Amino acid sequence: MSRIWAGTDCGKTHHHCLVLNTEGNTLLSRRVTNDEPELLKLIGDVLDLADGGQVTWALDMTGGEPGLLITLLVNHGQELVYIPGKAVNRASDAYRGEGKTDARDALIIADQARMRRDLQPVRPGDEATVELELLTGRRTDLVAERTRTVNRLRSTLTGMFPALERALDLTSSGPLVLLTSYQTPAGLRRVGVKRLTTWLRNRKFRSAEALAVAAVEAAERQHTAVVGEKAIAAMVRTLAKEVIVLNEKISETDKLIENRFREHELAEVITSMPGIGPLLGAEFLAAVGGDLTAFPTPDRLAAFAGVAPAPRDSGKTSGNLHRPQRYHRRLQRVFYTSALISIRYDPNSRAFYDRKKAEGKRHVQAVLALARRRVNVIWALIRDRRCYQVTPPVTATA
Numbered sequence: 001m002s003r004i005w006a007g008t009d010c011g012k013t014h015h016h017c018l019v020l021n022t023e024g025n026t027l028l029s030r031r032v033t034n035d036e037p038e039l040l041k042l043i044g045d046v047l048d049l050a051d052g053g054q055v056t057w058a059l060d061m062t063g064g065e066p067g068l069l070i071t072l073l074v075n076h077g078q079e080l081v082y083i084p085g086k087a088v089n090r091a092s093d094a095y096r097g098e099g100k101t102d103a104r105d106a107l108i109i110a111d112q113a114r115m116r117r118d119l120q121p122v123r124p125g126d127e128a129t130v131e132l133e134l135l136t137g138r139r140t141d142l143v144a145e146r147t148r149t150v151n152r153l154r155s156t157l158t159g160m161f162p163a164l165e166r167a168l169d170l171t172s173s174g175p176l177v178l179l180t181s182y183q184t185p186a187g188l189r190r191v192g193v194k195r196l197t198t199w200l201r202n203r204k205f206r207s208a209e210a211l212a213v214a215a216v217e218a219a220e221r222q223h224t225a226v227v228g229e230k231a232i233a234a235m236v237r238t239l240a241k242e243v244i245v246l247n248e249k250i251s252e253t254d255k256l257i258e259n260r261f262r263e264h265e266l267a268e269v270i271t272s273m274p275g276i277g278p279l280l281g282a283e284f285l286a287a288v289g290g291d292l293t294a295f296p297t298p299d300r301l302a303a304f305a306g307v308a309p310a311p312r313d314s315g316k317t318s319g320n321l322h323r324p325q326r327y328h329r330r331l332q333r334v335f336y337t338s339a340l341i342s343i344r345y346d347p348n349s350r351a352f353y354d355r356k357k358a359e360g361k362r363h364v365q366a367v368l369a370l371a372r373r374r375v376n377v378i379w380a381l382i383r384d385r386r387c388y389q390v391t392p393p394v395t396a397t398a
Contacts, residue, residue, distance in 0.1 A: 002053040006046050007110025009102045010059055010066040015039075016102035019046055020110045029103055039069050043076055058113035060085045060105070062122055063133075070122060080122035083112055086326075120294065128264050129290035132282045135260065139253045139279075140330070146246040153179075153239040160232040161185055163218035173247065174205040178215060179240035183233035188219035257282045266291070272387035273378055274346035275338035287331035291382070298379035306332040307372045339371040346390060349374070 002021060009016045012034070019028040027049050032038045046055060057073055057080045059066055073080055092100070092108050113119060150170055157165040161184065168175035178200070182188050188196070193209075193216045200208035226232070258278040261267055270281040287305075288295065295301040302308035306327025312320045342349035349370055356366035381388055 002051060003056070004046070004050050004053065005056045005058060005110045005114045007058045007106045007108070007113060008060075008066070008069070009105040009109060010061040010069070011102070012065045014102075015066065015069060016106045017042055017046070018103060018106035018110050019049060020107075020114055022114070024111060024114065026107070029106070031102065034065065034068065036068060036072070039072055043072060043078075047076075055079065056081060056113055058083055058109045058119070059122065060088050060109055070124065074124045081113055081119040082122050083109055083116075083119055087112070123289055123294065126290050128260060129285055131260050132257065132264075133286040135253060135257045136279075136283050136286045136330075139250060139257065142246055142250050142253060146243060146250065149239055149242050149246060153236065153243060156232060156235050156239060157183075160226050160229055160236070161218070161222060163221045164188075164215060167214040167218040168211075170243070173244070174200065174207070174211050176240045176244050176247075177203060177205070178211065180237055180244070182215070183236045184225070184229060185219040185222045186225070188215050192216065254279065261285070264290075266382060269381050269385060269387055270378070272389075273338065273342075273374065273381070274349060274388070274390070275340070275342035276334070276378075280334045280338055283330055283334045287328050287334065292379060295379070298376045301379055302372055302375040304328055304331065305335050305371075305375065307335050307368055307375060335371040335375060336367060339367050339374055342374070343367070343370070348390065 004019050004021050004027060006017055006019045006028075008018075014031055014033055016031045017028070018026060018030075021027055028045065030042060030045075032042050055078060057078055059070070059080065060083055062070070062082050070080065088105060088108050091112055092104070095104070095108060095111075097104070153170055154165055157179070164185075168178070170176065178196075181199075182191065182196070191199070193212050196212035196216065197209045200212060205211065261278045261282040264285060266285065267278075267281060270276055270284060271278065276284070288301070292301065295304065299308065303310075303324070304327060306324050306329070308324070309321035310324040312322045339349065343353050344350075352370050352373060353366050356369050357363075361369065377388065
C-alpha cells in the first residue's frame with residue numbers, strides 16, 4: 001500500500017486537484033466542476049490511485065466554496081488538512097517558475113501537505129456550530145453595515161444642520177425616528193417643543209421632552225438654509241430609515257443566536273465565565289468549531305486567539321516579544337471584550353488587572369494579560385465540564 005497526497009485549489013465554480021506520491025511525482029492533475037457527480041468521480045479515481053493506501057487531502061479553504069467537497073470527503077472517511085492561502089502564496093516563491101495557475105497552486109498545496117506535519121486537520125462542524133457560524137457572520141455584516149450607514153447619516157446631516165447632528169445620539173431609536181419626519185431647522189421650529197414632545201410620546205419614547213428640547217434648541221441656532229436642503233433632507237430621512245431597519249434585523253439575529261446558543265451542551269459552562277454572554281459565547285463556539293478538540297493545550301488556543309505574545313529574536317537580541325500577526329480576529333475580540341467586562345464584575349479578574357497595572361503595564365497590556373489568563377480558565381472548565389465559581393481573592397492582613 002502507498003500513501004498519496006491530493007492538493008486541491010478551491011474555487012467557486014471549479015476545483016483543481018493534483019495528486020502526489022511519496023517521491024513527489026504527479027499521479028493525477030484534474031480540473032473538476034463543483035458538482036456532486038464530478039466530485040464523486042474524482043474521489044473514486046484518487047482512491048483507486050491509492051490502491052488501499054492512505055490518502056491525505058489538503059485544501060486552501062475550509063468553508064464556503066469547497067463545502068460540498070468537504071462533506072463528500074468526510075462521508076468517505078478521508079483525512080483532510082488545511083493550508084492557508086497565505087502560506088501557499090509564500091511557499092510558491094520556493095518553487096520554480098513565476099507563473100500562477102490553479103494547477104501550480106494545487107501542486108504547491110499537495111507538496112506542502114506531503115512535507116509538513118504541522119497542518120491543522122479540517123473537522124466537520126456539527127449542525128449547531130455551523131448555524132452559529134452563519135448567524136454570527138451575518139450579525140457581523142449587519143453591524144458593519146449599520147456603522148457605515150450611521151457614519152453616512154452623520155456626514156449628510158452635518159452638511160445641512162450641524163447643530164442637530166451634535167445634539168442627537170444617532171445610535172438611539174428616538175433620534176432616528178425623529179429624523180424620519182423632521183430634518184430641517186425650519187421644520188423643527190415650526191412644530192415647537194410641545195407638539196414635538198407629544199409626537200415622540202405617542203411613539204413610546206423615553207425622555208421625549210429632553211429630546212424635543214434639544215432638537216428645537218438646535219433649530220433656534222440656525223436660521224440659514226443651505227443649498228440643496230430639500231435633497232439633503234430627503235437623504236437624511238432615507239438613511240435614518242435604513243438604520244432603523246438594520247437595528248431591527250440585528251435584534252432579530254441576536255434572538256436567533258441566543259436561542260441556538262442556549263441549546264449547545266457547553267452553553268452553561270461558557271456563560272459561567274464573567275463577561276461572556278450568549279453573543280460572545282456563540283462567537284467563541286463558532287471560532288473554535290464547537291469544542292476544543294483542535295486545541296490540546298490552552299497555549300494552542302491562546303496562540304490561535306492572538307492573546308499570546310510571539311517571540312521575535314535574532315542574533316544577540318532575545319526576549320523580544322511582539323503581538324502575533326496571524327490569529328483569529330473574532331476570537332481575540334471575544335477574549336479581549338470579555339476580559340474588559342470581567343474587570344468590573346469579577347473580583348479575581350479585577351485583582352489580576354490591578355496587579356498588572358501595579359507592575360507598570362498599560363491598560364491594554366493589562367487587559368491582554370488578563371485575557372491570556374482567562375484562556376487557561378475557560379479551557380480547563382470546558383475540559384472538566386464544570387462552571388466557573390467566583391472566589392474572591394484573599395486580602396493579606398497586617
